[in-house]
Amino acid sequence: MKTLKNVSFYFFMVFLIGLSSSIFAQTSSSSVENDIIALTYKIWKAENENDMATRNKYISDDYTEFNSDYSTRIDGKTKNFKLSDANISGGKSLADEMLNPKVQVFGDVAILTYNFAGVIKKNDGEVVTSKAKSTRVYVKMNGDWKLVHANFGFDSINNN
Amino acid sequence: MKHFILTAVLFLFVVLAGSTFAGDKEDVMATLNSTIEAFNKHEFNAYFSNFVDDNTEFPYVVSPLRHDAAMWKNFIQGTALLAYVNYHQQDSEVQVYNGNAAVITGYYTFSWMEKGGQMNYQSGRASMFFVKQDGKWLTVHMHFSKMF
Numbered sequence: 001m002k003t004l005k006n007v008s009f010y011f012f013m014v015f016l017i018g019l020s021s022s023i024f025a026q027t028s029s030s031s032v033e034n035d036i037i038a039l040t041y042k043i044w045k046a047e048n049e050n051d052m053a054t055r056n057k058y059i060s061d062d063y064t065e066f067n068s069d070y071s072t073r074i075d076g077k078t079k080n081f082k083l084s085d086a087n088i089s090g091g092k093s094l095a096d097e098m099l100n101p102k103v104q105v106f107g108d109v110a111i112l113t114y115n116f117a118g119v120i121k122k123n124d125g126e127v128v129t130s131k132a133k134s135t136r137v138y139v140k141m142n143g144d145w146k147l148v149h150a151n152f153g154f155d156s157i158n159n160n
Numbered sequence: 161m162k163h164f165i166l167t168a169v170l171f172l173f174v175v176l177a178g179s180t181f182a183g184d185k186e187d188v189m190a191t192l193n194s195t196i197e198a199f200n201k202h203e204f205n206a207y208f209s210n211f212v213d214d215n216t217e218f219p220y221v222v223s224p225l226r227h228d229a230a231m232w233k234n235f236i237q238g239t240a241l242l243a244y245v246n247y248h249q250q251d252s253e254v255q256v257y258n259g260n261a262a263v264i265t266g267y268y269t270f271s272w273m274e275k276g277g278q279m280n281y282q283s284g285r286a287s288m289f290f291v292k293q294d295g296k297w298l299t300v301h302m303h304f305s306k307m308f
Contacts, residue, residue: 062255064253064255064263064265066285066287066305071285071307072285073253073265073285075253100225100226102216102226104216104300106260106291106300107258107260107261107291108257108258108261109257109258109261109291111216111289111301113226113301113303115224133218133224133303135218135287135289135301135303137263137287139257139258148257149263149287151218151265151285151287151303152305153218153285153303153304153305153306154305155224
């Protein structure tokens, strides 16, 4: 009888450990997904407030980008910032949102995909909308998530 | 004679070591090239053996929607109805992180012929993301975008 009790206790403990590790794994993955989405909003906020020090902290030195302004890939953080910082002076972002976001996590790497929706006020006062199909790849380096690549692609519907 | 044997052994070692330690960049490019080859030959089993189960894709101009693995499988298998497909990628750059994650970016042309003989052509930019699982590089996400 005592042996049966011990066996039952043993199975209960194994079950408990299995259940808790499964819950922990789900929570952990979900937490990374939330972190990545929050980080992207943080980068947008920093850009809109010209807080380049905060933005720069989360971009890798070897960052590469495809965007809607230039046909070919822009290599390196320095070159990307030179162009994007000059572009900011052409207007002000009124809203930046990610629609339909999805984060895929593989250890220290995360891929964020979403449909970008934004509203921009140009310097002449005209308000225009902006949209894209976006992919961002983040890698955890020395404890911080850093953006290593982005593809801000053409959204075909109603674009001229 | 002794010198000759020593030289031969050293030469063999250098050749073997070079082959054994082919870099991650070369390995992940080899995966991409074999995926492209399988696609062009309509070898779908070989093609999908290079993907993780929950892969995602942003296709070219056909849709603003992200494809999940099932949508992408339907799309790729649908190309079997075409008489000819050819995907070609050039000027690829590889970024590798932590030895188990890689981004490949490049420029592609995609041409296809319908059964009636109509030829179609598309070109653009490709971002592809890979992870190494159990020693094998697998495709996680691909994003094809228009050349502006």
